[in-house]
Amino acid sequence: MAESLSVTGTTRAEKYESLLPQLDALVTGEPDLIANLANIAAALKESFSFFWVGFYLVKETQLVLGPFQGPVACTRISFDKGVCGACYTRREIMLVPDVDAFPGHIACSGASRSEIVLPAFRGEDVFLVLDIDSDQLNDFDETDAHYLAKVMRLIEGLIG
Template sequence: MAKTEFYRSLLGQVKAIISDEHDEIANMANISAIVFNSLDKVNWAGFYRLIDNELVLGPFQGQVACIRIPVGRGVCGTAVSEATAQLVTDVHQFEGHIACDASSNSEVVIPVYLHGKIIAVFDIDSTEVAYFDEEDVRGLQNIVHALENQLK
């Protein structure tokens, strides 16, 4: 299955699961599970919630993770400080990368917005270098947009 079709199917699953639920934690938990169990070679998928200018671990699937990440540090903190998605093909080349799991080699982080403000980031890690590409970013952004629309 082509990536475009894959992400279209994944988005349909996400929308079906979250369509009747408005609790952000419940929806983040199910989105994490769907993405973690649907993507090959992914060792972590989850959310960090922005609380008092610090990212705090939220619902996730995978190995034990860092609990708090300052805004501006690591890939997740950079996504918040730059207010943009981060696609990192090799985390070991990313200055300031925070290694919560030494087996992670590439990463995508998508900011989550509510009423124009970042409230969280969706973080997905892979054990493979250069596992993610722009098509993955677009597909994951569509999933995050579905969550954002459900929170309004």
């Protein structure tokens, strides 16, 4: 597939519906996980103009920065720190309408106001998390959680 997107729709749901088959086509046949994660991060940032989109991969006892789009980010996050650590530890989607109200939030950027973090699993273990930040309060909802969970299932298919 050509490395270009044509995301249509006026609502977020419509944009996700338009984007998902394009993501699938973009990663199909490409065996390199890092290349695929980089393209997924870029596609999400480009399609929705999120402040920051990136992946943290589980490495030993920490989450380590992987492919991302946006400003410079925290490189390593302990499993018991911040929204990403909570996602890893709880093994569930973290939807945070106001990061300043989240106990233990890690401020990699003071411009981040709301956040959604989703886990991807390899078997029973969390393998990585997708972290998306917005510079707007309460920017994420169940629509984002629903469709981004589908993105994570696509990623899980890549990692086996």
